[in-house]
Amino acid sequence: MEAVIETSNLTKTFLLGDTVVRALDGVSLSVAKGEKVAITGPSGSGKSTLMNILGCLGRPDAGDYILAGEVVSRLSGRRLAQIRNRYIGFVFQTFNLLPRLSALENVELPLLYGGARDARQRARAALEIVGLSERMGHGPNQLSGGQRQRAAIARAIVTDPAILLADEPTGNLDTKTGQEIMALFDELNAQGRTVIMVTHDPEISAQCPRRIHLRDGRVAELMARESR
Ligand code: ADP
Ligand code: MG
Numbered sequence: 001m002e003a004v005i006e007t008s009n010l011t012k013t014f015l016l017g018d019t020v021v022r023a024l025d026g027v028s029l030s031v032a033k034g035e036k037v038a039i040t041g042p043s044g045s046g047k048s049t050l051m052n053i054l055g056c057l058g059r060p061d062a063g064d065y066i067l068a069g070e071v072v073s074r075l076s077g078r079r080l081a082q083i084r085n086r087y088i089g090f091v092f093q094t095f096n097l098l099p100r101l102s103a104l105e106n107v108e109l110p111l112l113y114g115g116a117r118d119a120r121q122r123a124r125a126a127l128e129i130v131g132l133s134e135r136m137g138h139g140p141n142q143l144s145g146g147q148r149q150r151a152a153i154a155r156a157i158v159t160d161p162a163i164l165l166a167d168e169p170t171g172n173l174d175t176k177t178g179q180e181i182m183a184l185f186d187e188l189n190a191q192g193r194t195v196i197m198v199t200h201d202p203e204i205s206a207q208c209p210r211r212i213h214l215r216d217g218r219v220a221e222l223m224a225r226e227s228r
Contacts, residue, residue: 001032010063023049025217038205041214056084089156091166097140104136126154146177166197
């Protein structure tokens, strides 16, 4: 299987006062194209730090990250942003929608950075895919939590990225709404997108064919891929 994500020996430390926090301590992993992977582990185990690096939002101190065949671990600034825009859709626990913009305008944003001319039309199509056509003129504070996360997912897929990363996407939702969001990720994964999501919820990670467990910034166990 072709690996779309490959890391070797990623490390990342933070300075907290005069304490060095080793957030990632040699993470090597590989994710094949089209896989759906859950990243689990206790709070503070490095999940978000890893996701930020995988999503090209941050860089490791050392180690390699190869994304779609290109070494990106030492890229910075503009070039890293271009790679992110091309390959990655990122979904956050707290949605991170801009409060003064409508759902439609929020979803358009990534396309406007890229200078696309058909932004409005593509944003509408993305909102339709997530089932939010009726609400696209509403602002985030006029939407329920589940609807906000749908809008955020539309924003993540509007550039048609090969990889969807989600950091605790159901963490702020009730169980039923969380399941609906999971079903949406399943659909997007079935269409061929690689999905990697952090979750605390054992019920949700159980629904992923593969789980990568982090502990103290290391991969603690890598369960065998089961066939779907
Ligand atoms: P998780 O998402 O698994 O809860 P994180 O990746 O957020 O874990 O954090 C891993 C460790 O790195 C924690 O000890 C956390 O306090 C520390 N950390 C993360 N980001 C920063 C930062 N920006 N500054 C200082 N310490 C950080
Ligand atoms: Mg986290």
